[in-house]
Amino acid sequence: MNPDRPNLLGMTPNELRETLAAHFIRRGQPGYRARQVEEWLFRSDARSFGDMTNLPLPERRALAESLRLEEPAPDTVSESADGTVKHLWALPGGEVVESVLIPTRDRLTLCISSQAGCALKCRFCATGWSGFGRQLSPAEIAGQYRASARWAAEHGRGSVTNVVFMGMGEPLANRKAVFPALSILNAGYGIGSRRITVSTVGVVPGISALAERPEQFRLALSLHAPVSELRAELIPLEKRYPLDRLMEALEVFNRKGGRRITFEYTMIREINDDPALIAPLAELANRVQAFVNLIPFNPIPYVEWRPSRPSRVREFRDRLEAAGVPAAIREPRGRDIDAACGQLRARRQGRSPVTGKPGDPAPVHGRPGAEGGPSGSSC
Secondary structure, eight states: OOTTOOBGGGSOHHHHHHHHHHHHHHTTOOTHHHHHHHHHHHTSOOSSGGGOTTSOHHHHHHHHHHOBOOOOEEEEEEEOTTSOEEEEEEOTTSOEEEEEEEEOSSOEEEEOOSEEEOSSOOTTOGGGGGOEEEEOOHHHHHHHHHHHHHHHHHTTOOOOOEEEEOSSSOGGGOHHHHHHHHHIIIIITOOOGGGEEEEESOOHHHHHHHHTSSSOOEEEEEOOOSSHHHHHHHOGGGGTSOHHHHHHHHHHHHHTSSOOEEEEEEEBTTTTOOGGGHHHHHHHHHHTTOEEEEEEOOOOTTOOOOBOOHHHHHHHHHHHHHTTOOEEEOOOOOGGGTOSTTHHHHHHTTOOOOTTSTTOOOOOOSOOOTTOOOOOOOO
16 A cells, blocks of 8 residues: 555546546546546545445555545534534644534535644734644645535535635645645535635735636635734734735735625724724725625633624724725624634643743734724634
8 A cells, every 4th residue: 555645635626537537547447437436526425435336346446555535534523502513623643623614594604724723923813822733735625625514414504605714824825735725625516716715814925826816716804903003913924915015916806806805804802993993994995895894802712802892893884884895793603612713723732822932922012093903803
């Protein structure tokens, strides 16, 4: 057995067809064998080559000898009173990552991870507690979808309708794996491109690369402050890709058409919820026709921040709408199961921030006025 056998789950449909065609040609088998395997993968949810019962037994054995069909293994499943379900997946090498199933009235959204941990150290995010482990592979990303969708079907939750790359990690810092995973989900499993959203804290080269793709994938920007000085206190990457440069990339993305941009704006009391921030937030949103999600901060241990008062959140929404910006209040989900990104992984690994060490939530100095204001979000 070859330990380096390629994992079929990480191949785009074109790569899969080429790999299978070459395999069956070597085996002297007819060309339709490749189509049979593809059908088992994308439509019939085969978990092993042994499940592919319309292939002769010698062919199933030969596939298992040269190729793999391996998903992340479930480590922990937590179900919330509000219907949210969080999976912790065990990966080779001891890493674990999270995905979350989020039901609403007319859809079932799956939030998936693209990295084990995260290196960007956003101040409000629990993922930074345990630091950066490694990049996920395309198979490990697509495998989260496959295993989660099966769990949902087996437990009467219906079909996954939407996928958001808003789990652990910065997706556009792992484009080598995320971009193939987008093709696998879209062209392989048939999820419409407008039902797939990639979230970023502002990796400008990644936004530009995503804009060049022909599919109309959606983009969510973790904005959290509409002025650069305050945003830099919350999101260290702001210093590398400042807001003016980021907005230029978003304008290019927006001009491609059909690719809605969403601003994620987590509201933290007396940090980034000063009404003086509404006007600059509206100005940024109107520049790129962005929808604004206002998210009351999901409290995380060791961070003494509180959600904005409901009246303040409503004020932001109402004044944004009055300025011509579509906005909604998105309540955090799954608080009783540590559903904020990174919380369950941090607890599973027995890690928490220690003052002065990398990944600690750093204090934000002072109360922002017209010149600033930080924030945070959760899946």
